[in-house]
Every structure is written in C-alpha cells, then in structure tokens.
Amino acid sequence: MTDRLNLAIAQLNPVVGDITGNLTRIRTARAEAARLKADLVVMSELMTVGYPPEDLVLKPAVVERSREIIDALAQDTADGSPALLLGAPWQENGRVYNAAVFIAGGEIKAVRYKCDLPNYGVFDEKRVFAPGPLPEPVDFHTTAGRLVRLGVMICEDMWSAEVSEHLARAGAEMLVVLNGSPWELTKHDRRLHHALARVRETSIPLVYVNQVGGQDELVFDGASFVFNHDAALAAVAPPWQEVVLATHWQDDPHQGWLCARQKLSPIPEGPEAMYLAMMTGLRDYVEKNGFPGVILGISGGVDSALSAAVAVDALGASRVRAVMMPSRFTSAMSVEDARKVTELLGIHLDAIPIEPAVLAFQHMLSGVFAAASPDATEENIQARIRGILLMALSNKFGHMLLTTGNKSEMSVGYATLYGDMAGGYSVLKDIYKMDVFALSRWRNQHKPQGALGPDGRVMPERVITRPPTAELRADQKDEDSLPPYPVLDDILSCLIEEEMSAEEIIARGHAAETVARVERMLYIAEYKRRQAPPGVKVTRKSFGRDRRYPITNRFRTTQ
Numbered sequence: 001m002t003d004r005l006n007l008a009i010a011q012l013n014p015v016v017g018d019i020t021g022n023l024t025r026i027r028t029a030r031a032e033a034a035r036l037k038a039d040l041v042v043m044s045e046l047m048t049v050g051y052p053p054e055d056l057v058l059k060p061a062v063v064e065r066s067r068e069i070i071d072a073l074a075q076d077t078a079d080g081s082p083a084l085l086l087g088a089p090w091q092e093n094g095r096v097y098n099a100a101v102f103i104a105g106g107e108i109k110a111v112r113y114k115c116d117l118p119n120y121g122v123f124d125e126k127r128v129f130a131p132g133p134l135p136e137p138v139d140f141h142t143t144a145g146r147l148v149r150l151g152v153m154i155c156e157d158m159w160s161a162e163v164s165e166h167l168a169r170a171g172a173e174m175l176v177v178l179n180g181s182p183w184e185l186t187k188h189d190r191r192l193h194h195a196l197a198r199v200r201e202t203s204i205p206l207v208y209v210n211q212v213g214g215q216d217e218l219v220f221d222g223a224s225f226v227f228n229h230d231a232a233l234a235a236v237a238p239p240w241q242e243v244v245l246a247t248h249w250q251d252d253p254h255q256g257w258l259c260a261r262q263k264l265s266p267i268p269e270g271p272e273a274m275y276l277a278m279m280t281g282l283r284d285y286v287e288k289n290g291f292p293g294v295i296l297g298i299s300g301g302v303d304s305a306l307s308a309a310v311a312v313d314a315l316g317a318s319r320v321r322a323v324m325m326p327s328r329f330t331s332a333m334s335v336e337d338a339r340k341v342t343e344l345l346g347i348h349l350d351a352i353p354i355e356p357a358v359l360a361f362q363h364m365l366s367g368v369f370a371a372a373s374p375d376a377t378e379e380n381i382q383a384r385i386r387g388i389l390l391m392a393l394s395n396k397f398g399h400m401l402l403t404t405g406n407k408s409e410m411s412v413g414y415a416t417l418y419g420d421m422a423g424g425y426s427v428l429k430d431i432y433k434m435d436v437f438a439l440s441r442w443r444n445q446h447k448p449q450g451a452l453g454p455d456g457r458v459m460p461e462r463v464i465t466r467p468p469t470a471e472l473r474a475d476q477k478d479e480d481s482l483p484p485y486p487v488l489d490d491i492l493s494c495l496i497e498e499e500m501s502a503e504e505i506i507a508r509g510h511a512a513e514t515v516a517r518v519e520r521m522l523y524i525a526e527y528k529r530r531q532a533p534p535g536v537k538v539t540r541k542s543f544g545r546d547r548r549y550p551i552t553n554r555f556r557t558t559q
Contacts, residue, residue, distance in 0.1 A: 005148060151168070203229050228258055235262050523553055
C-alpha cells in the first residue's frame with residue numbers, strides 16, 4: 001500500500017498591512033483545507049502582511065504584529081490537521097528576513113529564509129530584507145505519520161538552480177515554492193519555464209503557490225500549479241480568483257511522490273488576460289482603499305469608453321458615474337457616442353458644459369495674453385477646467401476619479417498636467433493605443449469571467465473606428481500632433497520595452513526623423529509621468545516601478 005498526502009494550495013488575496021484581516025483569511029482557508037481533508041495547506045509569500053509590503057517591514061510594529069498572528073496560528077494547529085506553510089517577515093538577530101514558516105501540532109516547527117532577493121523591475125527587496133542562507137529541507141509528518149521532506153523556496157529562489165539543487169542534495173522529496181509573482185504579459189509561460197527547469201534538474205516534483213488580486217499598480221493572477229517529477233503538469237489553479245485547491249499525492253516506491261492528475265484550469269492570454277488584469281487592479285484598488293465607486297469623464301472617444309467598461313465590469317454599474325463636459329469644439333457625434341456608451345453600460349451620466357468657465361478664463365487672462373496668439377495654452381485650459389469639475393464631484397461625493405489616458409499618450413506627453421491627468425488611478429496607464437482598440441473590440445464580443453457589466457456590446461463600433469481626437473480645437477485629430485498610432489506604438493515599444501537604439505528601430509523600417517522625434521518626446525515628458533496617477537502594470541516596462549529615468553536627461557540615441 002502506498003503512502004498518501006493531501007496538500008491544499010491556498011491561492012488568496014491578502015491586503016497589505018491588514019494583518020488582522022489576513023489572519024482571518026488564513027484561518028478561513030485553513031478551515032476549507034480541513035474540510036478537504038488536507039494534511040498540509042500552503043499559502044503565498046509574506047501572506048501575513050501582504051505582498052509587496054515595501055517599507056512597511058522597516059517598521060518594527062509590523063514585524064511584531066506579524067509574529068503575533070503566527071503564534072496565534074500555531075495555537076490553532078494544536079487541533080490537528082492541517083499543518084500550515086506560509087510566508088511572513090521574520091526578525092532574527094536584528095535583521096528582517098522574507099521567511100517561510102512551517103506550523104504544525106501547536107508550534108512553529110521550522111523557519112526558512114529567502115536567499116535570492118530580487119532587485120530589478122518592480123522588485124526592491126534588498127532595500128528591506130536580509131538574504132538568508134541556503135535552506136535545509138523541512139520535515140513534515142502526514143496525518144498517517146509518514147515523513148515528507150519538503151524543499152521550501154520563496155519566489156525568486158526558483159528562478160535559478162542554486163537553491164533547488166542544494167535542497168535536492170540535502171534530501172528534499174518535494175519542492176514547495178511560495179510566491180508573490182506579479183502578472184504581466186507572457187509571465188505565466190516564464191514561470192512554467194523556470195519551474196520545469198528546476199524539476200528536470202532535480203527530478204523532484206514542484207508545487208508553486210501564488211497569490212491573487214491587486215496591490216496598487218501590481219496585479220497577481222494566481223495560476224498556481226504542480227509539476228510531477230517527470231515534468232508532467234498535474235494541476236493548475238483557476239487564475240484571477242481566490243481558491244483552495246486540493247491536490248492528492250501518493251508515494252511510489254520507485255518514483256517518489258506523485259500528484260494525481262486533475263483537469264487543468266485554462267490560462268487566459270492576449271486581450272482577455274489584459275482585460276482581467278485591468279479589472280482586478282481597479283477593483284482591488286477601489287475596494288482595498290475604501291472608495292464607494294469611481295467617477296470619470298466620458299468624451300465619446302475610445303479611451304474613456306474602454307475605461308468606463310472596465311469600471312462597470314469590475315465594480316458594477318451602480319458604482320460608476322460618468323460626466324460629459326462638452327465645449328464649443330465637441331461634435332454632436334461625440335455627445336451622441338458618449339450617451340450611447342453610458343446607456344449600454346447602464347451608468348449615470350451628467351452633462352456639464354465648460355463654455356462658461358472657458359469664457360471666464362479668457363476674460364481673466366485677456367490683459368496678460370493680449371499680445372500673444374492662441375496656442376496649446378488655450379487647449380490646456382479646457383482640459384484643466386474639466387479636471388477641476390471632475391475633482392469637485394470626486395470631493396463632493398467621495399468617488400475616486402478614474403483617469404482615461406493610455407500609454408501611448410503618456411509616453412510622449414500628449415496629455416495635460418493637472419487636466420486629463422488628474423485623478424487617483426488609471427486602468428490604461430500601461431496600455432498602448434493600438435491595444436486600446438483591440439481590447440475594445442474584444443470586449444464588444446466577449447464578457448470576461450467575473451464581469452458585472454452587460455453581456456453584449458459596451459460601446460458603439462463608431463467609437464472604435466473613428467479617428468482619435470482630443471477636440472480641443474476645430475477639426476483636431478491626434479495625427480496632427482503625433483505619428484500614426486501603429487507607427488508610434490511600435491517605436492515606443494522598441495524604446496521602452498526593448499531599450500533599442502535609434503539605428504535598430506530605423507532598421508525596422510521607420511523614418512529616422514520620426515524615430516528622433518518620438519525619442520525626444522518620450523524623454524522630455526518624464527516630468528509629467530512622475531506626476532501621473534498609479535495604474536495597472538501590463539507590460540514588462542510600466543512607467544513608475546519598472547522604468548525609472550531621470551527628469552533632467554540630455555541623452556539621445558539620435559544625437
């Protein structure tokens with residue numbers, strides 16, 4: 001007769017800093033694991049304080065409170081199964097570590113520290129944690145008394161061979177990885193690639209546990225999984241949702257521990273994954289910060305229409321409020337399309353014409369502007385009037401102002417500081433304009449998992465196909481100021497995500513003068529981006545946490 005192990009993967013959505021609330025989440029998940037007859041329940045990285053805690057873990061009170069709930073959980077496990085393996089900050093000899101804590105039988109049985117602290121992209125763990133030594137296996141006894149030697153790793157420890165090979169040499173029978181792995185396009189495939197490499201190098205099965213949910217600009221997709229020692233994928237948890245997933249193992253005398261194959265949850269890709277990321281980021285930013293809902297300006301254009309659709313899908317129509325603020329340059333088509341978008345989404349629409357405020361500003365400035373010709377200044381005044389109106393409504397009713405600018409615009413500064421950039425959050429901050437079109441078409445044909453919005457279309461087709469315009473002057477089109485978006489987005493992607501030189505971009509078929517122009521706009525807009533609201537990270541190089549360029553910067557590859 002073979003030995004058996006029931007291991008539960010708890011894919012949860014912790015709240016950073018909500019240590020008491022996270023304790024409740026842990027206890028609820030453990031109770032569900034007990035119902036599933038689990039011997040052991042594994043949770044994600046820094047589960048007690050939420051991930052990433054950033055400088056919160058520099059506060060002694062945070063680490064102390066985390067230790068208090070670990071002690072409380074240890075008392076809980078005196079009731080028997082299941083044991084707990086979860087992440088927590090841990091202080092020892094005056095240093096704070098990113099730790100995995102194993103709790104069973106009423107006590108803390110083992111603590112293991114993260115060795116490889118990431119310090120690139122969105123990660124800055126060397127700032128707040130001390131690196132740990134190579135870990136030794138953790139001894140775990142199943143309910144039936146069978147000893148299992150667990151090779152515990154924490155997130156980045158899995159991305160190279162050193163830790164897993166050390167654990168294999170030390171006798172680990174199963175690799176268990178606790179993760180706070182943020183989502184971005186193609187990230188799931190990269191996780192599988194690294195996990196598979198560790199399995200093939202060690203011939204040991206691997207359990208990968210990730211958190212889910214949004215934390216400021218980061219989103220976590222969960223998508224936890226299990227590889228057997230033969231590199232066969234045995235389980236994948238449903239992405240983008242909290243779940244306690246039971247996995248069932250047998251210890252074969254010839255092959256070691258084997259996880260029973262189960263139906264693998266599909267992993268969304270492309271526009272669907274991007275849309276789910278935007279929904280998750282906005283929903284949790286609003287919920288975790290206690291906003292009653294969101295308010296946004298709706299123009300009849302595709303950016304505001306898509307932003308409104310994401311908001312309704314994430315929060316429900318009753319928590320989304322839209323405002324149309326027409327000027328003398330706003331076309332009847334824009335007014336009609338804005339109204340139709342709000343009807344399709346079922347959201348409240350206010351209309352506040354801005355012409356009285358525009359005339360008031362013209363009168364106030366007429367003296368000092370007397371010798372100057374009209375230019376972008378007058379356009380920016382319109383945008384700032386709209387920003388003032390939206391912020392007034394936000395202040396009065398408590399709804400968070402959702403900005404609607406996309407990554408293409410933010411890259412080149414085609415946005416008004418303190419105008420359309422005003423707000424608390426942006427779902428399109430890391431979405432290029434061509435992806436805005438693709439996402440809008442996708443949402444008109446599909447309703448994403450968990451969406452609270454309508455089943456059918458969310459915007460008229462004309463909103464997507466109409467040439468983009470800010471309508472801040474007569475007959476204005478975006479292409480009056482910018483290269484065509486297919487050209488602009490490709491050049492921007494080369495400059496931002498790929499860090500390519502001008503020569504390399506020109507070799508792709510772009511005109512040298514266009515590349516030089518876009519590069520210049522990208523760099524001189526840095527000061528605007530520093531003052532932009534947070535937004536959902538989608539690409540490998542989002543503005544803010546990923547890409548940190550100096551404002552004062554004379555470097556150009558086209559010099």
